[in-house]
Amino acid sequence: MIELVDVHKGFTVRDRKTRRKKRIEAVRGVTFSVCPGEIYGLLGPNGAGKSTTLRLIAGLMQAERGRLRVCGFDAEREPEQARACIGYLSGDLNVYGRFTPREFLKLFGQFQDMEAHVAEGRAQALMERLGLLDFMDVRMEGFSTGQKQKVSVARALLHDPGVVVFDEPTTGLDVLTAKTVLDLLRELRAEGRTVIVSTHVMPMVEDICDRVGILFDGILHGDAPLEQLLSDRGARNLDEVFFQLAAGEA
Numbered sequence: 269m270i271e272l273v274d275v276h277k278g279f280t281v282r283d284r285k286t287r288r289k290k291r292i293e294a295v296r297g298v299t300f301s302v303c304p305g306e307i308y309g310l311l312g313p314n315g316a317g318k319s320t321t322l323r324l325i326a327g328l329m330q331a332e333r334g335r336l337r338v339c340g341f342d343a344e345r346e347p348e349q350a351r352a353c354i355g356y357l358s359g360d361l362n363v364y365g366r367f368t369p370r371e372f373l374k375l376f377g378q379f380q381d382m383e384a385h386v387a388e389g390r391a392q393a394l395m396e397r398l399g400l401l402d403f404m405d406v407r408m409e410g411f412s413t414g415q416k417q418k419v420s421v422a423r424a425l426l427h428d429p430g431v432v433v434f435d436e437p438t439t440g441l442d443v444l445t446a447k448t449v450l451d452l453l454r455e456l457r458a459e460g461r462t463v464i465v466s467t468h469v470m471p472m473v474e475d476i477c478d479r480v481g482i483l484f485d486g487i488l489h490g491d492a493p494l495e496q497l498l499s500d501r502g503a504r505n506l507d508e509v510f511f512q513l514a515a516g517e518a
C-alpha cells in the first residue's frame with residue numbers, strides 16, 4: 269500500500285541568467301493511495317513532478333510537508349523499513365558497464381542484506397523471465413538500451429518487494445521489450461503487489477493502469493480509472509486532458 273496525504277516538495281535553484289535563487293514547487297499538496305493488486309499510472313507532461321513524487325515514495329528524498337506511508341511504514345519515522353519493501357526503477361539507465369548482470373545483481377543482493385544463494389536464485393529467475401539469461405556473464409558496457417533496462421528491472425525486483433515504483437519503465441524500449449516489461453508488471457499486480465508507474469504514453473496507460481492521476485505543475489488532477497477521467501473532462505485521450513490543463517480549463 270502507498271498513501272500520500274498533502275505531500276509537498278520544492279527545490280531552491282539559482283536562475284542561470286539573473287543568478288538569483290528561486291523556488292520550484294515540484295509537488296504541491298498531492299494526495300492519493302495505491303492498493304495492493306493495483307497498478308496506478310502517474311501521468312503528466314515534462315517537469316510536472318512525476319519523478320519527484322516517485323523519488324519521495326522510494327525514500328530517496330523527504331517530503332517537506334504532508335504524510336507518506338509505504339507498506340504501513342511512515343516514510344519519515346521508519347524510512348529503512350519503508351525502503352526495504354520498495355522496488356524502485358529510476359528513469360535513467362544507470363548500470364555499471366564494467367560489471368556483468370550476475371556481478372551487478374549479486375552486489376545489489378548484498379546491499380539488500382539478502383543471503384547470497386537467495387539473491388543468486390532470484391537473479392537467475394528474473395533474468396530468465398526477462399529473456400536475458402544468455403547475457404548473465406557478459407559485461408554490460410555494450411548492452412543495448414533495452415538490455416540495460418531489463419537488468420535495471422531485475423535489480424529493482426531482486427529483493428521481492430511488495431511495492432513496485434517504476435519511473436517511465438518503457439521509455440526508449442521497442443514494442444517487444446516494452447511488452448515484456450508490461451507483462452511483468454501485470455504479473456506483479458496478479459501477485460497482489462502495489463504498483464505505481466509514471467509515463468506520458470497513452471497506450472501504456474490504457475493497457476495496464478487500473479487508476480490514473482495526472483500531475484500538472486505539481487498538482488494532482490483526477491485520481492480515477494482512465495475512462496472516468498476522460499469522460500469527466502469530455503476528452504478523447506490523455507493529450508486532450510494535457511491541453512485542457514495547459515489552457516487552465518480543467
Ligand SMILES: Nc1ncnc2c1ncn2[C@@H]1O[C@H](COP(=O)(O)OP(=O)(O)OP(=O)(O)O)[C@@H](O)[C@H]1O
Nearest residue numbers: 279281292294312313314315316317318319320321
Ligand atoms: N534535484 C532537483 N533540484 C532542483 N530541481 C529539481 C530537482 N528535481 C526536480 N526538479 C524540478 O522539479 C520539477 C519537477 O521535476 P520532475 O523530474 O519531478 O518532473 P517529471 O514529471 O518527472 O518530468 P519528466 O517527464 O521530464 O521526467 C522540474 O521543474 C524540475 O526541474
Ligand SMILES: [Mg+2]
Nearest residue numbers: 318319320359
Ligand atoms: Mg521524470
